[in-house]
Amino acid sequence: MMFISGKGKDDYLTGAAAPPPKGDPKFKSWRAENNMVMSWLINNMDTEIGQHFLFYGSAKEIWDAAKETYSDSENTAEFFEIKCVLHDIRQGDLTVTQYYNTLSRYWQQLDIFEESDWECPRDHLKYRKIMEKERIVKFLVGLNKNLDEVRGRIFGTKPLPSLREAFSEVRCEESRKKVMMGGQGAPTIPESSTLMSRRTTFTNDKQRKGRPWCDHCRKPGHTNPMRELLIFMTLVKRRP
Known part of the structure; x- marks a missing residue:
């Protein structure tokens, strides 16, 4: 069609x-x-x-x-099945976007079953607003507990935002939390890399003992002027 x-x-x-x-x-x-x-x-x-x-x-x-x-518009069994799925569905392991899209697909199917001719357009508009409010509540109630803060914030808004606005706000909060969690802690260095670094340092110290050592030529007898310059520049930057 x-x-x-x-x-x-x-x-x-x-x-x-x-x-x-x-x-x-x-x-x-x-x-x-x-x-x-x-x-x-x-x-x-x-x-x-x-x-x-x-x-x-x-x-x-x-x-x-x-x-x-x-046509499935009169299929009572399928209508009942959709109602049961919508009653039980929760976010769980889904992202907010996946959870919202899943709900939207079932709601669209439900709209096909509940399609009817309204004699009064204003009554139909009121009915759609009631349905939207119910769907906002369903969407928010099914969110995971880590989104309790944004859920409470939306429930406290008078009047309630639209379903799309509520979804947008929750999705932004989810993204913010991911960024914050991703920034915690420094990346860990594998133990094998740490041991290798220690072994290299120990070997170099052993070779340098008593004589200057050039990191560039990898030979004793003189130092690497470029390395000394880099060390000097680093120390200058650290001075208050």
């Missing part, structure tokens, strides 16, 4: 693009576009299902029959 709508051909599904009389010059163009939409529908079905619709006369007929036959 999204692909067909993006192509501007969804009128062939709703029936708004009704076929003109066969003698009408526009009939040929309508038939070509109708057949194109029919092929899009059938090609996106399983082979066994698509074969059933090959001889239908219009895209609208295929769409109505497929919707009536295979």
